[in-house]
Amino acid sequence: MDILSCLYFGCMGVAGYYDQPKKMNDYLILTLIFLVYFSPVFYHLYLAIKESNGGNKIPLKKFKKFLKYSIAVIIPIIIGFGILTHTNFLNYERPFTFDKYNQITFENFRGLEFFKKSLYGNERFAYVVTSIESEINHNSVTVQSLFYPSRSFVYKKNTNNIELLTHEKYHIKITELFARKAKEQISKLNRFEKDKIQGIIRETEKEEREFQREYDYNTFHSYVLSEQKRYEKKVDSLLNVLTEYKRPKIEFNDKN
Amino acid sequence: MYLQNIKDQKLNLMTKIRIVLFALLCVTLTNCKTEKHKFPIDKRYWDLNDYDKVVLELNYGYKADEKLPAFRDPETRIIVEKLTDQQNFNIVLDDNELGLKHRNEVAEKFFSEWKDMNNIYDALDRKDKYLYDKEMLAVWHFGLELQLKYFKLGNDQIKKNADDPNSSSVKNNVNTNVSTLITNYLIYLSEINNEKAFTEDGKVKFADGIDQYFTALIEHYPDADYSGMKNKAELMLKKSESDKIKSSLNKLIELIASKKETKNN
Numbered sequence: 382m383d384i385l386s387c388l389y390f391g392c393m394g395v396a397g398y399y400d401q402p403k404k405m406n407d408y409l410i411l412t413l414i415f416l417v418y419f420s421p422v423f424y425h426l427y428l429a430i431k432e433s434n435g436g437n438k439i440p441l442k443k444f445k446k447f448l449k450y451s452i453a454v455i456i457p458i459i460i461g462f463g464i465l466t467h468t469n470f471l472n473y474e475r476p477f478t479f480d481k482y483n484q485i486t487f488e489n490f491r492g493l494e495f496f497k498k499s500l501y502g503n504e505r506f507a508y509v510v511t512s513i514e515s516e517i518n519h520n521s522v523t524v525q526s527l528f529y530p531s532r533s534f535v536y537k538k539n540t541n542n543i544e545l546l547t548h549e550k551y552h553i554k555i556t557e558l559f560a561r562k563a564k565e566q567i568s569k570l571n572r573f574e575k576d577k578i579q580g581i582i583r584e585t586e587k588e589e590r591e592f593q594r595e596y597d598y599n600t601f602h603s604y605v606l607s608e609q610k611r612y613e614k615k616v617d618s619l620l621n622v623l624t625e626y627k628r629p630k631i632e633f634n635d636k637n
Numbered sequence: 638m639y640l641q642n643i644k645d646q647k648l649n650l651m652t653k654i655r656i657v658l659f660a661l662l663c664v665t666l667t668n669c670k671t672e673k674h675k676f677p678i679d680k681r682y683w684d685l686n687d688y689d690k691v692v693l694e695l696n697y698g699y700k701a702d703e704k705l706p707a708f709r710d711p712e713t714r715i716i717v718e719k720l721t722d723q724q725n726f727n728i729v730l731d732d733n734e735l736g737l738k739h740r741n742e743v744a745e746k747f748f749s750e751w752k753d754m755n756n757i758y759d760a761l762d763r764k765d766k767y768l769y770d771k772e773m774l775a776v777w778h779f780g781l782e783l784q785l786k787y788f789k790l791g792n793d794q795i796k797k798n799a800d801d802p803n804s805s806s807v808k809n810n811v812n813t814n815v816s817t818l819i820t821n822y823l824i825y826l827s828e829i830n831n832e833k834a835f836t837e838d839g840k841v842k843f844a845d846g847i848d849q850y851f852t853a854l855i856e857h858y859p860d861a862d863y864s865g866m867k868n869k870a871e872l873m874l875k876k877s878e879s880d881k882i883k884s885s886l887n888k889l890i891e892l893i894a895s896k897k898e899t900k901n902n
Contacts, residue, residue: 501679502677502680502686502690503686598681604728606734607732607733607734609734610734
């Protein structure tokens with residue numbers, strides 16, 4: 382391209398009529414499924430009400446029976462659905478500790494997503510689930526960050542969207558950063574105090590969530606690349622500063 | 638006879654059930670509100686996909702007499718603000734982490750969107766007054782700022798791709814692009830011919846556009862040929878009845894003259 386676009390009205394294109402497709406509301410679909418599923422129950426309810434005036438109790442019994450079986454079938458389905466939405470046990474992979482960070486790819490994002498179809502209108506989205514896990518023993522504390530493959534989701538596993546993967550993986554790094562921050566604070570305690578340790582962990586978890594939100598907001602989920610790069614530098618540099626708190630376990634023996 | 642009665646009763650019952658189910662379905666369907674016009678107002682930055690949908694919706698999704706989103710309407714004000722928010726393209730075009738080619742492609746697509754945006758708020762009433770002058774000017778200002786970035790990126794790419802960025806053919810292409818940009822800016826000045834179609838607030842906003850964007854253009858390309866712009870500004874100065882617009886045109890003429898003087902010295 383040498384010469385840029387000419388006068389703006391000289392290049393005017395012709396746009397066709399735009400008919401916005403009306404997406405069926407999720408609630409509508411759920412209501413329809415509910416209505417169809419419970420239609421035999423409604424039918425028997427109607428019969429029971431009608432026949433009860435004449436003293437006929439059989440339809441009422443039938444209604445109760447239908448209601449019982451319908452609920453007995455739907456509840457396990459709902460529970461199963463809920464469990465799979467939370468953690469995909471059909472394709473389960475144990476949580477990763479941070480030492481396996483370099484092995485993580487989108488192949489490890491095994492979670493299922495039934496409800497969310499897009500993020501701000503973009504169907505190519507992913508999310509990652511991480512946590513700071515802690516275990517307080519008699520004279521030691523273990524704090525480590527975990528990445529949950531079966532709870533993390535990507536729209537397509539074989540995607541080559543490196544920017545998206547980098548963005549998601551920095552969420553994991555941020556969790557590790559705050560796990561190290563918690564260990565730094567715990568290490569500075571003069572003696573083993575369970576309440577104080579629990580307080581530090583709680584406070585760090587709160588700060589971590591806040592930082593994760595800020596990271597997503599400022600990078601607008603990796604859309605703003607300069608911000609993404611700024612966060613990458615910042616997180617990497619802070620992780621380097623806290624390298625001595627890489628080990629999950631903190632012993633208090635020598636301090637007592 | 639008894640059997641027939643039972644059959645009739647069952648038939649009656651089935652009909653009633655069908656009516657009840659149909660009524661339930663109707664109630665469900667009518668309760669599902671679908672907003673007439675949808676805009677991603679919660680989204681921090683609108684990208685090209687958003688502009689595609691929003692511009693088409695604003696151009697073709699409204700009936701002839703239907704009220705368009707406007708600054709004066711608190712409910713729809715946010716839509717115009719988002720639509721004309723220059724951050725939507727600046728966040729990409731100013732991002733040096735992104736490649737020049739990519740930014741240039743995005744700029745070109747935004748430019749194409751802007752061309753379609755110009756039709757949204759150009760309606761006139763029976764007195765030949767703009768119905769949405771402030772909104773139309775906000776769209777104009779969006780385009781003036783966008784073009785400044787777009788043409789700069791395009792020229793940067795030409796220089797980057799050239800074997801010899803100082804060759805006469807490259808310089809010629811760059812200068813032609815700057816001339817096109819200046820000519821595009823002149824179209825804004827032509828709106829002074831329709832000065833009477835603007836409200837007083839609209840005229841002030843129009844003058845602000847000259848002060849801000851034309852100054853930025855001249856500061857950006859001080860060595861370009863602005864004789865056509867100066868000539869146009871002088872003609873418009875004679876035609877305009879608005880003090881604010883006249884003042885902005887005078888400032889523009891003075892700025893061009895001062896740049897020419899500096900160039901000659």
